[in-house]
Amino acid sequence: MSYEFKLPDIGEGITEGEIIKWHVKEGDEVKEDQPLLEIMTDKVNAVIPSPVKGKVTKILAKEGEKVRVGQTLLLIEGVETAVSQPTETTQPIQAPQKEQKVVEQEAQRVLASPAVRKLARELGVDLSKIKGSGPAGRITESDVRAYAETLKSVQPQETKLIQKEALEERVPVRGIRRSVAEKMVKSAYTAPHVTHFDEIDATTLVKLREFFKNAAELKGLRLTYLPFIIKAVCAALKEFPYLNASFDQERNEIVLKKYYNIGIATAVEGGLVVPVVKDADKKNLFEIASEITRLTEAARQNKLTLSDVQGGTFSITNIGSIGGLFATPIINYPEVAILGVYKIYKKVVYTEGKIEPRDYMNVSLTFDHRVLDGAVAASFTNRLKQILEDEKLLLSLLF
Amino acid sequence: MDYECVVIGGGPGGYVAAIRLGQLGKKVALIEKNRVGGECLNYGCIPTKTIINAVKLAEKVKSMAGRGVNAQLSLNLKELKQWKNQVVTQLVRGVENLLKSNKVELIYGEASFVDTNTIQVKLKDGSTREIKTQNSVIATGSVPIELPGFPIDHTNILSNWDMLELEDIPSRLLVIGGGVVGMEFAFAFSKLGSKVTVVELMDQLLPGQDKEVSALLYESAISHGMEIYLKSKALSWTKENGTLKVKVFTQEGEVEKECDKILLSVGRKPYTKGLGLENIGVKTDEKGFIIVDDCLKTNIENIYAIGDVVRGPMLAHKASRQGVVVAEVIAGLSSRFDNVVIPDATFTDPEIASVGHTVESATKAGYEVIVGKFPFVALGRAVSVAETKGFVKIIAEKSSGVILGAQIVGANASDLISELSLAIEMGATLEDLSSTIHPHPTFPEALMEAAEAAQGKAIHVVNRPWRK
Numbered sequence: 001m002s003y004e005f006k007l008p009d010i011g012e013g014i015t016e017g018e019i020i021k022w023h024v025k026e027g028d029e030v031k032e033d034q035p036l037l038e039i040m041t042d043k044v045n046a047v048i049p050s051p052v053k054g055k056v057t058k059i060l061a062k063e064g065e066k067v068r069v070g071q072t073l074l075l076i077e078g079v080e081t082a083v084s085q086p087t088e089t090t091q092p093i094q095a096p097q098k099e100q101k102v103v104e105q106e107a108q109r110v111l112a113s114p115a116v117r118k119l120a121r122e123l124g125v126d127l128s129k130i131k132g133s134g135p136a137g138r139i140t141e142s143d144v145r146a147y148a149e150t151l152k153s154v155q156p157q158e159t160k161l162i163q164k165e166a167l168e169e170r171v172p173v174r175g176i177r178r179s180v181a182e183k184m185v186k187s188a189y190t191a192p193h194v195t196h197f198d199e200i201d202a203t204t205l206v207k208l209r210e211f212f213k214n215a216a217e218l219k220g221l222r223l224t225y226l227p228f229i230i231k232a233v234c235a236a237l238k239e240f241p242y243l244n245a246s247f248d249q250e251r252n253e254i255v256l257k258k259y260y261n262i263g264i265a266t267a268v269e270g271g272l273v274v275p276v277v278k279d280a281d282k283k284n285l286f287e288i289a290s291e292i293t294r295l296t297e298a299a300r301q302n303k304l305t306l307s308d309v310q311g312g313t314f315s316i317t318n319i320g321s322i323g324g325l326f327a328t329p330i331i332n333y334p335e336v337a338i339l340g341v342y343k344i345y346k347k348v349v350y351t352e353g354k355i356e357p358r359d360y361m362n363v364s365l366t367f368d369h370r371v372l373d374g375a376v377a378a379s380f381t382n383r384l385k386q387i388l389e390d391e392k393l394l395l396s397l398l399f
Numbered sequence: 400m401d402y403e404c405v406v407i408g409g410g411p412g413g414y415v416a417a418i419r420l421g422q423l424g425k426k427v428a429l430i431e432k433n434r435v436g437g438e439c440l441n442y443g444c445i446p447t448k449t450i451i452n453a454v455k456l457a458e459k460v461k462s463m464a465g466r467g468v469n470a471q472l473s474l475n476l477k478e479l480k481q482w483k484n485q486v487v488t489q490l491v492r493g494v495e496n497l498l499k500s501n502k503v504e505l506i507y508g509e510a511s512f513v514d515t516n517t518i519q520v521k522l523k524d525g526s527t528r529e530i531k532t533q534n535s536v537i538a539t540g541s542v543p544i545e546l547p548g549f550p551i552d553h554t555n556i557l558s559n560w561d562m563l564e565l566e567d568i569p570s571r572l573l574v575i576g577g578g579v580v581g582m583e584f585a586f587a588f589s590k591l592g593s594k595v596t597v598v599e600l601m602d603q604l605l606p607g608q609d610k611e612v613s614a615l616l617y618e619s620a621i622s623h624g625m626e627i628y629l630k631s632k633a634l635s636w637t638k639e640n641g642t643l644k645v646k647v648f649t650q651e652g653e654v655e656k657e658c659d660k661i662l663l664s665v666g667r668k669p670y671t672k673g674l675g676l677e678n679i680g681v682k683t684d685e686k687g688f689i690i691v692d693d694c695l696k697t698n699i700e701n702i703y704a705i706g707d708v709v710r711g712p713m714l715a716h717k718a719s720r721q722g723v724v725v726a727e728v729i730a731g732l733s734s735r736f737d738n739v740v741i742p743d744a745t746f747t748d749p750e751i752a753s754v755g756h757t758v759e760s761a762t763k764a765g766y767e768v769i770v771g772k773f774p775f776v777a778l779g780r781a782v783s784v785a786e787t788k789g790f791v792k793i794i795a796e797k798s799s800g801v802i803l804g805a806q807i808v809g810a811n812a813s814d815l816i817s818e819l820s821l822a823i824e825m826g827a828t829l830e831d832l833s834s835t836i837h838p839h840p841t842f843p844e845a846l847m848e849a850a851e852a853a854q855g856k857a858i859h860v861v862n863r864p865w866r867k
Contacts, residue, residue, distance in 0.1 A: 070765070109739065111801065111826030121733040136799040138826045 003052055003079035004072045005036065014306075016068045017041040019061055020175055028056045030076065037073070040175055044306050054079040064174040068128075112139040123148040150189075176271035187333035191247070191368035195328040196377040200384070202344045202361040204391045205229075208398075212285065219286060225361075226264070226318060227288040229341055231397045232387040234260045234281040237314060240380040244313045246334040247371050254336075254371055263315035263332055264292060266299045273299050274332050276312040285398040316341065320361070329366045336368040337377070339384075402428045404729055405518055405532040407510045407674070410437020412706030412718030413538030414494050419726035421501030428504040428530065430520055435494045435505065437540055439715040441487055442560045447583055449483040450563075451746050454590035458748075462785060474591060476568055483563070506530075512675040515699055519675075534701045534729050537681075537689060538718065539674060541667040541707035546575060548635050549663055555636075555643055556661045559584065565660075568592050573645055573658040575633045577604040579745045581664035582616065586747045589623045596626040596656055598633050598647055600665075605745065609757040609806045615789060616747055616808070623748070636661065669708040684710070693735045695725045703729065717741050740804075742820045744813035749789045752816035755804030755823050756794055767797040771829070771853025773845050775809045777860050780840035786810035791849040793819070793829070800828035800854075811842045818846055829853050 007017070017039040024036055033049045040046075054076040061073050110127045112120070116139055120127045123144060130147050132139035173181060205228055216223035237244040237260060246255045260281040263274040275295035277288055298304045315332040320343035329340045342362040349358050363384070367377045387393050406417045409431030417429040434441050453474070460470050498505050508520040508528070518530045543558050545551060551558045557565075559580050568591045574581045577599030589595045597604070597620065603613040604620070604627065620627055631649040638644070645656045669687045676683065682690045682698045689697055689704040696703050703725045706718030720738060727734035742754035761768045774790045775781035789809025795802050805819040822832055832850035837843050851857040855864070 109826075113825045114738075117735075117737055118733060121735060134826075135831070136801050136826065136828050 002057060002075040002077055003054060005050070005052075005074045005076055006072050007039070007067050007069050008048065008051075009069050014041045014069070016066055017046075018066050018174060018178065019063050019073075020045065021063060022059060023047075024050075024056050024059075024074075026056055026059055030054060030056055039067075040179065044304050044309060045302050050076070052076055052079045064172060110139065111137055112144075116141050116144055120144050125151065176268065176273070180271045183333065184330050187331050190249075190333060191331055191336070192370060193328070193331065193366050194369045194374065194377070195364050195366045196374065196381055197326055197362070197364050198381045198385060200361050200363055201349075201389045202359040203389075204394060205361070205388055206344065206359045208391065208394060212398075216286060216289060219290075221286060221289045222293060223285075223289050224292075225320075225341075225344070226292060226316070227285050228394065228398070229316065229318075229339075229388070230262050230277065230280050230288055231285060232384055232394060233262065233314065233316065233339060235387055235397050236380055236384045238281070239383060240376060242372055242376060243337045243367070243380055245336050245371060246313075247336060247368060248334075257313040259311075259313065261311045261313045263312035263335070264295065265315060265317035265329075265332070265338075266296050268299050268302070273304065273309065274312060274315055275299055275304055275308045276310065278311065314338070318342075320344065326362050326364050328364060331366055331368055336371045337380075338366050340364040340366070400516070400531045400533050402426050402504075402530065402532045404428075404534040404536065404726075405430065405510075405530060406536045406538055407518070408437065408538035408540055408706070409435035409494075409505070410538060410540050410706060410718060411439045411715040412540075412722045413437070413536065414498065415719045415722030416536050416538060416705060416726045417503045417722075418497055418501045419723050420729065421498075421503045423726060423730040423732075425726075425730060427502075428506055428532075429498060430506045430508060430510040430518070432507070432509045434491055435498070436487075436491045440490055440494070442563060443580075444715055445490060446483045446487055446563050447559075447587070448746060449486050450479060451583065451587050453479050453482075454587055455748065458590055466785070476565070476591070480563075509673060511673055512679045515679045515701060534703065536695075536725055536729075537671070537674065537697075537702065537704040537708055538706050538722070539670050539708055540718075541713050542670045543663065544666045544668050546633070546663060546665055549575065549633065549661065551663055555638060556663055558663060562588075562662060569659040570594060571658040572596070572660050572662060573598065573633075573643070573656055574662045574664060576600075576663065576665035577606075577627070577629075578664060578666060579605065579743075581662065582620075582747045583745065584662055584664065585620065585625060586623065589620075589625055590748075594624070594626075596628070596658065598628045598631050600630070600632055602630050604629070605751070608751065608753065609759070609792065611792070612751055612753070612806050612808045615749070616751065619748060619788070633661075667707065667713055671708060693737055694728045695721055695736055696728070712741055712743060714741060714743060738824065740820055740823045742816045744816060746813065749809045750812040751806070751808045752812040753804070753806040754816050754820045755802075757804060757806065758792075758794055761794050761796075761803050766803060768794050768803065769797045769800075769829075769853050770794050771849040771851065771857070773849040773852050773857060773860060775842075775845060778840075778842070778845050778848070780842055780844070781810065783840065784810075791815070791845045793832075793846070793849045793853055795829050795853055800830055802827055802829060802832065802850075805846075805849075807845075809842075809845075815842055815846060818843060 019037055020040050021038045024030055030050045032053050035047045036050045038045060038047050055078050056074055057077045058075040061067050067073060111132060112127055119141060125144055125148050127139055130139050130143050133143050134140050205225055209223060209225055213223050241256045244257050248255055259279060261276045261278050262280045263276045265272060265274050277291050280288060295308060312335060314335055315338045317329045317338060318341045320341055323343055327340050329338045331338050344359050344361045346357050347360050348355055365377050365381050403425045404420050404427045406413045406429045409429050413429060414435055417427050420427040457472050457474055460472060506520055508522040511519050513519050516531055518532060520528045520530060522528060549556050553561050562584055572588050572593040572595050574585045574597045577597045582604060585595045585597050603610060604616050605613050617627060628647060628649045631647055634646040634648055636643055636645045643658050643661060647654050647656055679699055681702055684690055688710045689708050691697055691704050691709050695705050705721035705725050707713040711717055721736055724734045724736045740755045745751040758768060758770055771793045772790055776787040781787050792806045794804045802822050807815050829850045833847055837847045848857045848859055855862045
């Protein structure tokens with residue numbers, strides 16, 4: 001009997017993932033705990049080990065394919081199982097069988113009535129791609145029709161593409177790229193985005209960073225502007241709780257978070273991840289700096305754990321080191337706001353009767369207009385500006 | 400091409416497929432070697448229910464003695480058989496008429512594939528006819544499995560067909576196999592006056608059924624005076640002075656049972672003999688079932704198969720649904736056999752019907768379940784018509800309340816189950832079921848109450864957390 005290896009429950013509500021790489025091929029002998037494949041979920045990458053020893057006879061899913069928890073991925077022959085033939089001379093032996101941690105649930109049924117299933121076939125819609133709006137996630141007729149409409153608008157004209165093929169290269173969208181694409185679509189088409197712009201006098205920020213830089217270096221830390229901004233953001237969020245929130249569509253409720261986990265958009269090869277600095281309001285400047293270093297390193301080496309990327313309440317994206325004046329970031333859904341911070345530059349300004357060069361930084365705040373309105377966003381940004389520009393105030397927040 | 404589609408086998412799968420193809424404007428022929436309606440209409444579902452209804456009615460009337468209905472009763476097997484034959488004939492005519500009005504050509508004969516577009520039919524008069532067709536649907540059904548040492552001889556060892564043709568009620572009947580067919584005949588003949596013994600290989604009657612349900616049936620069988628041997632096996636038999644002596648291996652050792660007739664009902668197997676599948680390379684599995692996809696298509700592009708010859712429970716209603724689907728697929732519609740559940744009904748006393756998961760199978764499949772149970776003894780209507788045996792049991796996923804399965808044992812179970820089949824196909828939750836108004840006083844109220852019980856809020860029983 002072949003052992004059917006099924007994608008185990010990776011935990012944290014993950015139901016599917018994409019196969020990035022097979023570490024074995026058909027015909028390979030595998031040992032217990034030997035890595036079988038690497039899988040990417042919308043949260044993290046995970047290497048899945050073999051629960052048994054045996055010979056891989058068949059691989060049932062390709063690299064780049066999306067697979068669901070409980071789906072059979074490969075067959076392993078020659079597995080020792082608890083089946084033994086009791087005879088008169090030998091006692092039945094309970095062969096060691098590795099308990100799988102989680103009971104595998106049968107391939108999750110897509111909840112939809114027979115008529116809706118038929119409609120989906122007629123419209124060429126894959127029901128497993130739809131999140132149902134009914135009770136228990138049941139997919140309704142209008143869910144299917146709405147999804148079919150979105151398909152229509154993105155379906156390319158195939159004939160034209162064929163002619164153009166020689167002039168174009170086609171890159172399969174998979175892995176982290178696909179995950180980013182899906183998340184951005186979800187966010188952009190769910191939350192009505194509005195972006196508010198402002199500029200902040202960063203002279204204080206530059207000064208304080210210069211001031212703490214050496215102390216940080218002594219601790220072996222690289223100190224950027226970001227930890228300062230995070231501290232200021234936490235302080236401002238406490239005064240504007242609706243920005244540290246999420247929108248529960250199902251129950252039509254706004255969830256105000258009493259904890260401050262700040263996501264940091266981080267570029268990695270082929271895409272973007274958002275690791276989270278947990279309880280940033282309770283960490284001091286250096287602790288935040290050290291946590292950022294750890295998270296960005298882990299992100300670049302693909303070693304983020306699930307808990308590193310979960311539980312964010314507000315996000316910051318910072319492309320100041322690359323350049324540009326302004327951008328309109330997309331919200332890290334289901335959060336309700338994201339702050340974009342850009343490069344710090346010198347400009348000559350007129351203040352208190354004199355003309356002097358000062359450091360300036362542009363910021364943009366994108367918010368979910370279902371939850372927040374322009375006035376609140378502007379007030380929040382004003383407060384953030386006030387904190388970052390006031391040396392005493394900012395200092396009082398850092399430790 | 401003579402036809403756009405030829406359907407082989409006129410049972411509840413084949414005749415339905417042919418009618419639906421006709422409705423969809425296809426030129427279609429149906430080949431049947433015996434009688435349209437198949438096992439179901441001629442020898443199974445329909446005639447057995449006619450007999451079961453008669454004995455049930457008699458027992459019901461008897462049970463009302465002293466409750467205001469007193470009657471002198473007698474059962475006449477000969478009359479009963481005549482009535483049964485009338486019923487069958489009426490229904491077979493009905494099917495023939497429907498085929499005709501839907502322009503299906505009905506050909507009586509035995510079909511065999513020559514190639515994927517050619518079928519040779521051996522007609523009743525001995526001649527043969529070659530038919531060209533674009534598509535074919537194999538709906539040839541199943542036949543009883545035989546037990547080594549117990550060949551069906553139609554005199555001593557009987558099949559379910561023979562049971563319906565008996566002239567006299569055997570005073571002692573031994574049933575080998577306590578599945579659906581075996582138990583339905585066991586109850587019917589027990590009520591007709593036979594002393595019935597059942598020998599079942601597994602550790603429960605109706606193997607695969609919920610254990611609690613099966614236990615209740617066991618009790619009822621004992622109270623009807625049957626002798627039941629579980630985990631037992633019929634080994635051999637002899638005939639002495641008109642009496643059959645059967646050696647049975649039982650848990651108490653080997654015993655010898657005397658009887659007048661043996662009913663062999665140890666299951667059925669797919670029937671494709673003589674069909675020439677090997678000529679066209681249609682793939683079957685190790686048990687002989689034809690392998691099909693959700694369009695009911697075999698590995699050959701224009702050959703389809705439905706009903707008992709494909710995997711899944713061997714039930715008429717599965718075959719009929721597949722008949723509709725295959726016709727629509729052939730006509731280019733988007734139908735698929737994608738049913739979530741196939742309900743079943745067993746006409747024992749009490750009746751049993753189930754759909755979807757049992758507690759055991761749901762747990763095995765990885766669900767965390769909640770269970771609601773409601774006994775008929777707590778239902779007004781059941782008490783007032785003296786049908787208090789049994790219960791309704793509903794299994795749902797704990798986190799979502801989505802209904803996964805149900806077992807009903809008791810009066811009208813076979814009629815009650817369909818509401819739950821619909822619930823499961825629709826993805827309904829316990830709340831959906833318990834919030835739907837059910838008319839009073841009726842049996843389906845028990846379904847609502849069981850759904851309430853699962854949520855700890857049944858009105859007519861004391862709510863206690865369910866324990867295995």
